[in-house]
Amino acid sequence: MRKILSAVILFCAFAGPALADGHAADGEKVFKKCAACHAVGENAKNKIGPEQNELLGRTAGGLESFSSKYSTAMKAAGDAGLIWTEDTLKEFLASPRTYVKGTKMAFVGLKTEQEIEDVVAYLATFSPDYVPAEESHK
Template sequence: MREIALFIIMSATAFITSPSQAQDAAAGEKVFTKCKVCHIAEQDQNRIGPSLNGVIGRIAGTHPNFSYSAAMIAAGKSGVKWDEPTLTTYLHAPQAMVKGTKMTFPGLKDDKDIANVIAYLKQFSK
């Protein structure tokens, strides 16, 4: 019986402390300042990079009126959709995930920063 109770406590602790539960949109907004040179999330407006307004759930390479690289268009056609796992991989190393992308940003190395940026973007993707 004690083993079952311990298992339940450990499972609950793992669930509560999982990265998806620890997202902080305010912290993500601060990290997003690195992205603001090229992107905007608050409005549906393209800059050097495409608007990230509504990015969660969007097929890669499909935002209207943006000139994507052939690599990003191909990624979208192959089924890449911007959800949390895909964004996490992409934000770690954009060029590694989509070889030939025009995005020159080297990526974010801290998983917590990535989770927080995704939380920030979720506010504009409802």
């Protein structure tokens, strides 16, 4: 009985939604490139850019505490239906100014696919209630 219970507990620990293919620990290091303008984690506050807690699942330009500082382009993207998912965030982080033309974000983007995967995995740890769309219908 103990072996079965242990197996069930172990299965449940690893059976959550599959989030990001990167490594959160490496993403924490990559996020330092973002930290001049963005904060994440306990006591995170808006800086030049919005804080990134609960980012996945959020409407672009939709953080109420930052609403007056978003670019018109970012607000328009959100109004048009842009939701930050792993996929949309990956595309944005590769080239923010191409993905949301007119964004105020001056950052040119992360250089490698691995950096992008890692930072998305890191940010996912601060979006504990996020369930990818394909997972929400199961």
